Amino acid sequence: MRQLSLLQILEHYDVPQILTAVDATGTRYLCVLYDCSEDKVYKYLGVQLSENRLQSFISGQLDLRDAYLHPEVENALYIVDVKNETLMATEMSGTQDLNENMLPEVGYFYDESDMANISTASDTYQLEVPISDRTTFSTLVNRMGWRASSLRKTVGVTATI
Numbered sequence: 001m002r003q004l005s006l007l008q009i010l011e012h013y014d015v016p017q018i019l020t021a022v023d024a025t026g027t028r029y030l031c032v033l034y035d036c037s038e039d040k041v042y043k044y045l046g047v048q049l050s051e052n053r054l055q056s057f058i059s060g061q062l063d064l065r066d067a068y069l070h071p072e073v074e075n076a077l078y079i080v081d082v083k084n085e086t087l088m089a090t091e092m093s094g095t096q097d098l099n100e101n102m103l104p105e106v107g108y109f110y111d112e113s114d115m116a117n118i119s120t121a122s123d124t125y126q127l128e129v130p131i132s133d134r135t136t137f138s139t140l141v142n143r144m145g146w147r148a149s150s151l152r153k154t155v156g157v158t159a160t161i
Contacts, residue, residue, distance in 0.1 A: 001088050001089065002023050002024070002088070003024070003086070003088055003089075004023050004046075004080065004089050005021060005087065006019060006020075006085075006087060007019075007021055007022050007028070008020045010058070011110075015036065015042060016033065016042075017032065017033045018030070018032050018033070018064070018110070019031050019044070021046070021087055021089075028049055028050070028051060028054055029046040029047065029048055029049070029078065029089065030047050030049055030054060030057060030067055031044035031045065031047075031080050032044060032045050032064065032104050034101060034102040034103075035101075035102075039083075040083065040084075041081055041082070041083045042081070042082040042083070043079060043080070043082075044079075044080040044082065045068060045077070045078075045079065045080070045098075045102045046078040046079070046080040046089055047068050047076055047077055047078070048071065048072070048073065048076040048078070049071070049076070050072060053072055057110055058110055058112060059112075060109045060110055060112075061109075063106070063107060063109060064108040064109070064110065065103055065105065065106050065108065068095075068098065068103060068104070069095060069103070074094070075092075075093070075094065077091070077092040077094065078092060079092060
């Protein structure tokens with residue numbers, strides 16, 4: 001097993017669907033969600049890939065399924081378990097261990113502009129946060145990748161974020 005660190009979430013619907021990670025040696029992984037258990041352990045199919053191949057995927061030139069069926073090197077496939085923000089990768093013996101429910105659909109090409117349009121569409125919420133929790137709330141906002149237009153201290157008036 002090896003521990004990974006999250007680099008970027010490429011696609012998110014309720015939970016991260018596609019993400020990139022890196023291990024201690026700097027090797028990059030492209031991971032796609034294939035299972036989620038009731039105890040909030042998320043299982044991803046991960047593949048080691050070079051920076052060039054990762055950029056090919058991000059630029060929409062590489063089919064996501066092909067990245068897993070035709071890895072750059074042998075023994076490059078991993079089961080990545082994510083629980084409580086910890087990513088642990090376990091090596092698979094090869095493509096023969098893959099089953100259909102683990103693999104993404106044929107013909108999925110990442111389109112960064114599609115994701116940009118989603119991120120600009122947003123709802124606006126008003127929250128009242130006690131001043132004692134402002135730092136914790138700001139940290140949560142940043143970790144979730146939310147944009148907050150302002151955090152204002154108000155007395156007796158509701159602030160908008």
